[in-house]
Amino acid sequence: DDALEASLEQTAMVVDSEGIVTPIVNFSQLSVPAELSSTFAGFKEPTPIQACTWPPALEGRDVVGIAETGGGKTLAFGIPALVRLINSESKNSSKSGKSTVSTLVVAPTRELAIQTHDTLTALGKPFGIASVAVFGGVPKDPQVRMLKNANKVKDGLTTRIIVGTPGRILDLMQEGACDLSEVNYLVLDEADRMLDKGFENDIRNIISSTKPSAERQTMMFSATWPEAVRRLASTFQRSPVRVTVGSDDL
Ligand code: ADP
Numbered sequence: 001d002d003a004l005e006a007s008l009e010q011t012a013m014v015v016d017s018e019g020i021v022t023p024i025v026n027f028s029q030l031s032v033p034a035e036l037s038s039t040f041a042g043f044k045e046p047t048p049i050q051a052c053t054w055p056p057a058l059e060g061r062d063v064v065g066i067a068e069t070g071g072g073k074t075l076a077f078g079i080p081a082l083v084r085l086i087n088s089e090s091k092n093s094s095k096s097g098k099s100t101v102s103t104l105v106v107a108p109t110r111e112l113a114i115q116t117h118d119t120l121t122a123l124g125k126p127f128g129i130a131s132v133a134v135f136g137g138v139p140k141d142p143q144v145r146m147l148k149n150a151n152k153v154k155d156g157l158t159t160r161i162i163v164g165t166p167g168r169i170l171d172l173m174q175e176g177a178c179d180l181s182e183v184n185y186l187v188l189d190e191a192d193r194m195l196d197k198g199f200e201n202d203i204r205n206i207i208s209s210t211k212p213s214a215e216r217q218t219m220m221f222s223a224t225w226p227e228a229v230r231r232l233a234s235t236f237q238r239s240p241v242r243v244t245v246g247s248d249d250l
């Protein structure tokens, strides 16, 4: 697709220690199960952030994506999340007493958490994978109950994903309701907004409760690239591939 390739040259820059990543400019280049690719049925082509995030993310690399909202970030990190979940064995970890949750998405607002949860719920359903959303402004008890039952198979679904806002995730962790010890795919969505809202310490505490960075894929997305976001990335990511969509004058 020449038009998209030309627009990618203008709008997307991929910085990688090992050279330039070849973007996936056509859905046919994306080798994922049919139940996942059906998500794209109504779409013409991958968005720039998807085109550049999928190749390194599907290889297991950490990615920092700098892109405006509305660019299709949810599927940019959601598709590799599902691929990793589908390929992992921890479906049976309920038997070993370990948490079945291995994917965590942290988002700045309740609305974003719900939207992302809805998308991941739809992606996971054909594979027996469920998501739980946790956010403030509503009673904690139903969320505590959902998390406590996370290891139980219900309607053929096992909870493997948590999507939430930092304050409530931390609150539930401190109550012993939220076990992040098996999380090996972590997404920080709209990181700059989370830092603006004063969530930096909460986020650091949450990340420290997941698997160590050597065993974890860490995806970070932000509309801007200020010093505080860079610090967060350098603390928690391992030689991330940096994808910039739009202005590279950051
Ligand atoms: P962001 O998180 O970057 O703000 P979203 O993931 O919420 O963006 O996506 C914005 C909208 O674009 C959603 O309605 C989504 O379904 C749609 N979308 C995602 N990928 C594509 C694509 N490749 N082509 C067209 N629309 C897409």
Ligand code: MG
Binding pocket: 069, 070, 073, 074, 112, 189
């Ligand atoms: Mg989003």
